[in-house]
Amino acid sequence: MATKSGTGRAALRWVGWLYLPLIYLFVFLPSLIVVLMSFNTSRLSFFPLEGLSLEWYRKLFSNRMMWEAARNSLVLGLITMVAATVLGFLFAYLIVRFRFPGKELLTSLIMAPMLTPGVIIGVSLLSYYYSLRIPRGLGTTLLAHIVLALPYTALVIASRMQGFDVRLEEAARNLGASEWTVLRRITLPLLWPGILAAALFAFTISIDEFVVTFFVIGERSVTLPMRIYSGVRFGITPEVNAMASLMLVFSTVLLGLALARQARK
Amino acid sequence: MSNPCTGENRVSARPRHGGPFPMLFLLPPGLYILFFFVLPICVMGVYSFGHIDASYRIHVTGSLEQYLHFWTTPVYPRLLLKSLRMAAEVTLLCFLLGYPTAFLLAWTVGKRWRNFLLASLLLPSWTNLLIRTYAWLIVLGENGLINYTLMRLRLLKEPLVLLFNNSAVVTALVCIYLPWMVLPIYTSLEKIDRALIEAASNLGAGALQLFRRIIFPLSVPGVIAGALVVFVPAIGTYLTPMILGGTRGVMYANAINNQFQILNWPFGSAMAMILLAIVLGGLGLYFRFFRIEDVFGLSYRR
Amino acid sequence: MNGPRSAIVSMVLLVGLLAACGPTPTTPPTALPTATPASPPAATAAPPQPTPAPTEAYEGSVNVLAWGGYIDYAIPPFEAKYPQCKVNISYFSSAMEAINKVKAGGVGTLDVFFSTNNFFDRAIQGDLVQPIDPSRLENYTHLFKAFQPGVYNERHGAVYLIPYTWGTTGLIYNRAKTGELDSWAALWDPRFQGRVIYGDGVPEAWVPAALYVGISPEERDEAAIEKVRPALQQMMTQARTLWSNGDDLVQLLVNGEGWLAVGWDGLARQAAEKVPDITYVLPKEGAQTWVDGLLLVKDAPHPNCAYRFIDWLISDEMQVQEAEINRYSPANAVAATLIDPELAKALFVDKGEESVANLKFYRPFTEEEQLRISEMWTEVKAGQ
Numbered sequence: 001m002a003t004k005s006g007t008g009r010a011a012l013r014w015v016g017w018l019y020l021p022l023i024y025l026f027v028f029l030p031s032l033i034v035v036l037m038s039f040n041t042s043r044l045s046f047f048p049l050e051g052l053s054l055e056w057y058r059k060l061f062s063n064r065m066m067w068e069a070a071r072n073s074l075v076l077g078l079i080t081m082v083a084a085t086v087l088g089f090l091f092a093y094l095i096v097r098f099r100f101p102g103k104e105l106l107t108s109l110i111m112a113p114m115l116t117p118g119v120i121i122g123v124s125l126l127s128y129y130y131s132l133r134i135p136r137g138l139g140t141t142l143l144a145h146i147v148l149a150l151p152y153t154a155l156v157i158a159s160r161m162q163g164f165d166v167r168l169e170e171a172a173r174n175l176g177a178s179e180w181t182v183l184r185r186i187t188l189p190l191l192w193p194g195i196l197a198a199a200l201f202a203f204t205i206s207i208d209e210f211v212v213t214f215f216v217i218g219e220r221s222v223t224l225p226m227r228i229y230s231g232v233r234f235g236i237t238p239e240v241n242a243m244a245s246l247m248l249v250f251s252t253v254l255l256g257l258a259l260a261r262q263a264r265k
Numbered sequence: 266m267s268n269p270c271t272g273e274n275r276v277s278a279r280p281r282h283g284g285p286f287p288m289l290f291l292l293p294p295g296l297y298i299l300f301f302f303v304l305p306i307c308v309m310g311v312y313s314f315g316h317i318d319a320s321y322r323i324h325v326t327g328s329l330e331q332y333l334h335f336w337t338t339p340v341y342p343r344l345l346l347k348s349l350r351m352a353a354e355v356t357l358l359c360f361l362l363g364y365p366t367a368f369l370l371a372w373t374v375g376k377r378w379r380n381f382l383l384a385s386l387l388l389p390s391w392t393n394l395l396i397r398t399y400a401w402l403i404v405l406g407e408n409g410l411i412n413y414t415l416m417r418l419r420l421l422k423e424p425l426v427l428l429f430n431n432s433a434v435v436t437a438l439v440c441i442y443l444p445w446m447v448l449p450i451y452t453s454l455e456k457i458d459r460a461l462i463e464a465a466s467n468l469g470a471g472a473l474q475l476f477r478r479i480i481f482p483l484s485v486p487g488v489i490a491g492a493l494v495v496f497v498p499a500i501g502t503y504l505t506p507m508i509l510g511g512t513r514g515v516m517y518a519n520a521i522n523n524q525f526q527i528l529n530w531p532f533g534s535a536m537a538m539i540l541l542a543i544v545l546g547g548l549g550l551y552f553r554f555f556r557i558e559d560v561f562g563l564s565y566r567r
Numbered sequence: 568m569n570g571p572r573s574a575i576v577s578m579v580l581l582v583g584l585l586a587a588c589g590p591t592p593t594t595p596p597t598a599l600p601t602a603t604p605a606s607p608p609a610a611t612a613a614p615p616q617p618t619p620a621p622t623e624a625y626e627g628s629v630n631v632l633a634w635g636g637y638i639d640y641a642i643p644p645f646e647a648k649y650p651q652c653k654v655n656i657s658y659f660s661s662a663m664e665a666i667n668k669v670k671a672g673g674v675g676t677l678d679v680f681f682s683t684n685n686f687f688d689r690a691i692q693g694d695l696v697q698p699i700d701p702s703r704l705e706n707y708t709h710l711f712k713a714f715q716p717g718v719y720n721e722r723h724g725a726v727y728l729i730p731y732t733w734g735t736t737g738l739i740y741n742r743a744k745t746g747e748l749d750s751w752a753a754l755w756d757p758r759f760q761g762r763v764i765y766g767d768g769v770p771e772a773w774v775p776a777a778l779y780v781g782i783s784p785e786e787r788d789e790a791a792i793e794k795v796r797p798a799l800q801q802m803m804t805q806a807r808t809l810w811s812n813g814d815d816l817v818q819l820l821v822n823g824e825g826w827l828a829v830g831w832d833g834l835a836r837q838a839a840e841k842v843p844d845i846t847y848v849l850p851k852e853g854a855q856t857w858v859d860g861l862l863l864v865k866d867a868p869h870p871n872c873a874y875r876f877i878d879w880l881i882s883d884e885m886q887v888q889e890a891e892i893n894r895y896s897p898a899n900a901v902a903a904t905l906i907d908p909e910l911a912k913a914l915f916v917d918k919g920e921e922s923v924a925n926l927k928f929y930r931p932f933t934e935e936e937q938l939r940i941s942e943m944w945t946e947v948k949a950g951q
Contacts, residue, residue, distance in 0.1 A: 016373035030400035091294040117501025119518040128305035251391035429808045511808035
């Protein structure tokens with residue numbers, strides 16, 4: 001990419017080597033501390049480490065409530081992922097391919113949850129469920145997560161769809177393929193990376209969602225962030241650090257897999 | 266993505282008109298947002314025009330008493346301002362730190378590493394927010410990472426007071442929101458047609474001019490998107506300030522939450538509506554001048 | 568496409584792996600609207616007057632709302648002893664929070680929650696709780712006589728609160744940093760600016776400040792509130808931070824973030840285990856005493872399990888453990904004799920019945936007092 005002068009690019013690269021690691025260190029610092037602390041022998045967390053042990057991981061595995069919460073979070077995350085991606089795809093397809101009155105309004109509406117502070121969404125949903133006498137629980141939480149994830153999935157897929165050569169579709173259509181076949185054979189496969197990215201986004205949003213969940217989950221169910229909130233607000237034990245570290249490993253592995261597959265193509 | 270020969274890089278050369286098909290697509294997402302976003306906000310709005318009685322039942326009377334109470338008690342508008350100011354601070358810092366990051370990622374990092382580095386920016390988001398915030402207690406504490414290291418290295422005699430103040434809160438928030446600023450900026454930087462740069466460069470433009478005249482202006486949509494995605498959640502943040510802010514940690518969202526905790530839903534709803542009005546007002550004003558599609562890179566009106 | 572599909576497959580596999588690694592739950596995971604307990608509630612729904620259950624049919628689980636980290640040690644042995652009573656626990660960090668949570672949806676779903684003698688009137692007035700039949704609790708007679716039916720736990724001739732621990736809210740300080748202290752005024756001493764950790768709950772915030780400005784903490788009218796407000800405003804610059812959950816306070820004290828604080832005696836002892844210089848004193852102006860105990864929620868869905876659970880917590884065995892782990896003074900007189908004499912002395916339970924015969928309490932906060940003070944406190948905090 002000969003886009004800038006040679007020395008310019010070299011200088012830039014030096015800056016990159018200096019600046020980027022610092023930024024990444026900054027962004028990862030809290031997470032690294034969490035992992036570090038999960039091996040701490042002392043129940044209270046402070047620096048320096050009292051000692052190293054796997055005790056909290058062992059305790060974590062027998063912590064039934066933590067695993068129930070983790071399970072709930074995973075299930076919620078997966079369902080959110082599917083639902084938000086499907087809805088996002090529908091919206092993206094509509095917006096990018098069609099022209100109709102009220103398009104801008106619809107776009108604004110779909111994007112709105114992304115531009116609304118979580119506390120407002122949480123509080124409004126709480127009022128809503130209360131007024132309709134809908135009992136709060138995992139179902140209401142799921143509905144909230146989908147609302148939160150929808151703008152992001154829509155955006156990612158729509159973005160992807162734009163840079164997509166429509167002539168391929170037209171060619172297929174001209175060759176006699178039906179609308180559905182075009183969708184199935186041409187559009188979707190080409191959109192896959194975008195759809196995958198959107199799905200991962202939705203999952204990410206759901207799995208660590210706290211603020212809105214806090215309002216809509218009610219007293220009887222827990223997601224992992226809520227359980228960790230309890231564990232942290234009411235007595236932090238390194239078990240929650242162990243759980244958080246495990247989640248970090250889990251997401252890193254997922255990410256690695258997704259990227260490795262993509263690189264292969 | 267773009268065809269250098271024909272220069273065509275937009276899809277909707279021929280957007281199709283309405284018809285039954287769009288309705289099928291329109292229904293699910295539109296309805297969903299209607300029922301689970303718009304309607305709830307309306308309900309909340311309705312509740313704000315009322316009060317609660319001694320047994321905590323909500324009476325909707327259409328009165329503006331909650332709003333009056335808000336504006337006549339100096340604490341609440343001040344809190345609102347405080348939250349807005351802090352959100353602005355965080356957004357600015359995220360921009361200052363994030364733009365170079367996105368830029369360097371787009372222009373100096375090899376393609377193979379880019380995806381990985383970008384995606385890994387999101388990794389910390391998978392660690393629970395609360396725990397990450399508590400981790401800052403360990404970093405910034407009296408005997409925390411920074412103080413301990415500096416004192417051990419004999420660079421400090423007395424530990425620095427880094428915790429339970431505004432800086433601690435801002436630092437933690439910037440750390441949390443930075444990736445969300447970087448990603449949109451990177452996206453818009455990456456979309457810039459290299460051919461443009463080459464052409465300008467060949468015409469004798471220096472690096473600085475390239476940046477000022479071409480690169481930066483084209484990246485503005487990404488900057489705006491990033492700023493929005495950081496500013497708006499930042500106004501509503503309350504856990505991090507509560508934990509790291511010491512006695513100065515109360516934010517607008519805390520106050521809203523408080524009202525709901527003491528079961529005073531009408532006032533809490535009124536506070537939420539006021540915040541919503543401000544956010545919508547700001548956005549509305551902005552979108553007078555810039556179209557929403559441009560901001561999110563969804564230009565389909567060509 | 569193979570790529571993304573196998574990514575999805577891997578994700579699902581990982582989910583499966585994660586699910587398999589955890590211990591098998593006894594209730595199915597819920598993905599859709601709220602789960603109902605594994606078995607239907609017992610035939611005896613909560614009557615206005617408690618009646619002994621004809622047979623102890625256990626309902627399968629019991630829903631508990633407790634102080635954070637307070638009784639977790641007692642749960643595994645309980646579940647081992649009563650396998651048909653699985654404990655579902657959720658937490659709170661202030662007495663008012665507990666009342667609000669029960670008010671907001673606890674009746675009919677929650678069984679047992681903790682409250683103090685200062686707050687349980689609120690729960691009774693709010694029609695949130697039902698009387699407890701002490702004859703169904705084997706260990707009830709082991710409690711200190713003063714904690715059996717009496718002003719701490721009885722209303723309209725029925726027992727509502729079963730005491731679990733008792734203690735005081737006093738001054739905690741690190742004597743190596745502050746020297747010996749004996750007055751609430753120490754919290755406002757300019758020498759300790761930025762080193763104080765103040766309490767965030769209404770009783771913890773109100774009592775020291777009231778005593779500091781020289782009024783009785785039982786005065787809670789508008790005039791009193793305005794007298795106390797400046798002291799609290801001053802505390803905002805004086806304090807390093809506020810604590811609302813016990814573990815946070817212990818951590819802050821042990822880390823050296825704060826040198827002195829207002830806090831519960833048990834917390835001081837927990838901190839002293841790590842940093843022996845940390846001392847506890849009842850200031851000369853006075854301090855709040857409290858009795859913390861269990862309430863049975865109205866229409867509790869699992870009353871039999873609830874009774875077993877309450878009985879378990881006040882048993883000799885558990886009360887000894889409580890003293891050793893949490894370091895709060897136990898309510899069980901027999902347990903007091905079973906713990907280490909040194910510990911008994913530190914927990915003020917070494918004198919038998921005499922230990923609790925003369926406890927003095929401040930008048931509990933009424934609903935309006937709580938609201939007014941809470942509003943003032945919120946304004947003070949928000950005004951920073």
